[in-house]
Amino acid sequence: MNFKTKLGLGILAFFALIAVVGEWIAPYDPSAMSDDALSPPSGAHWFGTTMTGQDIFSQVLVGTRGVMVVGLVCGVLATILSILVGVTAGFLGGAADEALSMLSNIFLVIPALPLIIIVASMLPSADTVLIAAVISLTAWAWGARILRAQTMSLRRRDFVEAARASGERTWRIIVFEVLPNLLAVIGSGFVGTVIFAVMLQITLSFVGVISLSTWNWGTILFWAQSNQALGLGAWWWFVPAGLCIALLGTALALINFGIDEYANPRLRKVRA
Amino acid sequence: MTFLLRRAAFYLVTLWAAITANFLLPRLLPGDPVQAMITKLGGRLNSDAMASLYVLFGLDKNKSIWEQYVDYWAALVQGDLGLSFTFFPTPVADVLSQSMPWTLGLVGVTTVIAFLLGTLLGVYAGWKRGSWMDNLIPITTFLSSIPYFWLGLIAISVFSVTWPLFPASGGYAPGLVPEFSGEFIGSVLEHAVLPGVTIVVSSVAGWILGMRNMMVTVTAEDYVLVARAKGLTQKRIMFAYAARNAVLPSISGFALSLGFIVGGALLVEMVFSYPGLGYVLFQGIGAKDYPLMQGVFLVITLAVLVANLLADIGYLLLDPRTRREG
Numbered sequence: 001m002n003f004k005t006k007l008g009l010g011i012l013a014f015f016a017l018i019a020v021v022g023e024w025i026a027p028y029d030p031s032a033m034s035d036d037a038l039s040p041p042s043g044a045h046w047f048g049t050t051m052t053g054q055d056i057f058s059q060v061l062v063g064t065r066g067v068m069v070v071g072l073v074c075g076v077l078a079t080i081l082s083i084l085v086g087v088t089a090g091f092l093g094g095a096a097d098e099a100l101s102m103l104s105n106i107f108l109v110i111p112a113l114p115l116i117i118i119v120a121s122m123l124p125s126a127d128t129v130l131i132a133a134v135i136s137l138t139a140w141a142w143g144a145r146i147l148r149a150q151t152m153s154l155r156r157r158d159f160v161e162a163a164r165a166s167g168e169r170t171w172r173i174i175v176f177e178v179l180p181n182l183l184a185v186i187g188s189g190f191v192g193t194v195i196f197a198v199m200l201q202i203t204l205s206f207v208g209v210i211s212l213s214t215w216n217w218g219t220i221l222f223w224a225q226s227n228q229a230l231g232l233g234a235w236w237w238f239v240p241a242g243l244c245i246a247l248l249g250t251a252l253a254l255i256n257f258g259i260d261e262y263a264n265p266r267l268r269k270v271r272a
Numbered sequence: 273m274t275f276l277l278r279r280a281a282f283y284l285v286t287l288w289a290a291i292t293a294n295f296l297l298p299r300l301l302p303g304d305p306v307q308a309m310i311t312k313l314g315g316r317l318n319s320d321a322m323a324s325l326y327v328l329f330g331l332d333k334n335k336s337i338w339e340q341y342v343d344y345w346a347a348l349v350q351g352d353l354g355l356s357f358t359f360f361p362t363p364v365a366d367v368l369s370q371s372m373p374w375t376l377g378l379v380g381v382t383t384v385i386a387f388l389l390g391t392l393l394g395v396y397a398g399w400k401r402g403s404w405m406d407n408l409i410p411i412t413t414f415l416s417s418i419p420y421f422w423l424g425l426i427a428i429s430v431f432s433v434t435w436p437l438f439p440a441s442g443g444y445a446p447g448l449v450p451e452f453s454g455e456f457i458g459s460v461l462e463h464a465v466l467p468g469v470t471i472v473v474s475s476v477a478g479w480i481l482g483m484r485n486m487m488v489t490v491t492a493e494d495y496v497l498v499a500r501a502k503g504l505t506q507k508r509i510m511f512a513y514a515a516r517n518a519v520l521p522s523i524s525g526f527a528l529s530l531g532f533i534v535g536g537a538l539l540v541e542m543v544f545s546y547p548g549l550g551y552v553l554f555q556g557i558g559a560k561d562y563p564l565m566q567g568v569f570l571v572i573t574l575a576v577l578v579a580n581l582l583a584d585i586g587y588l589l590l591d592p593r594t595r596r597e598g
Contacts, residue, residue: 004410106286108528111576113535114553114569115293121557121565122301142528199419203539206421209557221422225543230429230440238429242422249417250410257413266489 001258008254015248018061019068026058030215041236048236051227059220060240066216067198067248070132074197077136079190082143087182089144090151091174101148107141116200120209131210135197142196143189150185154178184263191256195249202245217241279584283577290573294566295344298329299337309357309560321355328354328563353570354563358555364567367552372571374443375548378464379537380579382471383530389472390479391522395515397480398487408480416477420536424470424543431466438466441545467544471537482525486518493517516590523587527580534576 028034034053041048047056089100119134154160155178163173179186204210205218208226212219220241224230229237261267310317310325317325327343335343347353353364397405415423432440444450444459490496491514499509541550549568556564 106289109286111531111534111572118565246418250414253413
């Protein structure tokens with residue numbers, strides 16, 4: 001494991017920890033208003049306060065959980081979907097492959113953001129888990145496409161043919177012969193999906209289509225934008241949440257590089 | 273030709289899927305927001321407008337779903353997308369045709385710039401692997417992890433609040449009349465700088481990375497070694513041998529990532545109050561203006577499909593294997 005991968009895992013572990021303990025270590029109630037309105041970062045308020053005197057540091061800490069939960073739930077759901085569709089298509093070939101590939105390509109080509117905005121705003125109660133499920137429905141297609149390609153290259157290999165010749169059932173060949181060889185691809189697909197889901201959730205909160213009653217980093221940005229934080233020069237209102245998003249995204253991308261380099265030795269650093 | 277026909281057929285199916293999804297969503301999801309809207313607007317709707325909203329949102333319970341579907345298509349073919357609640361009583365189609373050119377201009381130009389710039393940088397980064405260019409990768413990774421809209425917020429805060437170099441919002445200076453004059457075009461360009469740079473900076477990283485990794489893979493191929501052995505110039509090997517082959521996944525990826533990029537670009541428009549489809553969509557969200565939101569979705573999907581077809585033609589020109597008959 002190289003330095004980049006370790007750095008990525010370290011940052012991810014840090015955010016995972018905050019997601020668990022954030023609510024307990026937050027110095028204030030994130031929704032509690034105070035007289036200390038719109039004050040820049042100080043000893044009492046590390047990230048400053050909002051227009052109504054809410055503590056932004058507490059909002060970021062408490063909001064981490066929502067972000068990580070959606071990322072994880074979407075990652076798991078979408079990865080399962082992509083394995084089901086991608087591996088089945090790649091292994092079976094023929095008409096099943098044509099139909100499933102077409103399905104995933106359609107999901108890839110249709111712009112997901114406007115569609116999800118419509119769905120999210122039509123739902124009467126858009127709570128976190130429901131949103132996670134909706135995001136997963138649009139997030140699986142990329143992974144399915146890559147898994148299909150990889151499975152196709154595996155299904156004519158000798159060890160698969162040997163399993164087939166010895167009369168193994170199809171599902172058994174897929175689970176015990178093919179899947180273990182796809183782990184790196186599945187892993188990087190999972191990480192990529194988490195990035196996608198986190199970005200999408202934050203975006204949806206930012207444009208205000210999902211519930212603002214629970215805190216996440218996008219909600220903070222929504223309030224900053226709708227209260228004209230930019231015009232007031234209140235940079236501390238939107239900078240911390242954005243940096244957290246970028247850090248989390250970078251960490252996940254670094255982990256993905258690690259997986260890519262593990263799977264494709266040509267990408268490893270050359271010693272000059 | 274077979275290749276293009278296959279692709280065109282696929283895009284038609286995709287378009288059908290998008291339209292059908294648009295038809296089904298308001299009918300499947302609970303709640304009756306459009307009915308509520310119509311009740312609120314009360315007597316201000318004339319009977320034609322009422323009829324078209326009933327067709328588009330399936331409020332007529334006396335018809336079977338199949339009849340509704342046929343009516344829906346009939347309305348779409350006539351370009352009837354209903355009335356916008358936000359810009360009442362303007363038809364959605366009119367709102368869209370006003371904002372469409374702005375989005376096409378901004379997103380189209382910046383996407384092409386980001387693709388060309390990113391691919392070129394990726395070619396160099398992959399060719400000169402192990403040099404300082406490798407440092408581009410972590411930087412661009414960080415940049416691509418930033419949400420488009422947040423980068424837009426930062427750009428406004430730095431370049432129009434702290435140092436007022438560029439305007440923070442709008443598509444042209446208020447008070448100007450859209451016309452073909454130097455002053456108006458200058459104003460449009462000035463207003464496009466910040467949103468444009470934002471889109472390029474956040475989308476360029478993906479192209480750099482993809483191209484670099486393909487270049488690294490291709491550079492190890494035998495035909496590159498042969499080209500070197502023949503004593504061809506570095507530039508020729510880099511572009512005509514390595515890059516030409518390495519760019520193929522980027523182009524097929526272009527088609528598939530376009531939907532994603534357009535989503536991000538819509539948000540940039542929201543942040544900059546740029547008079548394109550993204551800003552219209554944003555205004556629609558606030559007012560729960562479903563006819564408008566669905567119209568935006570359809571138009572964007574159509575634009576993405578057309579762009580995809582163009583990318584396919586580019587692919588056809590670059591890769592002779594796709595031209596083979598059969």
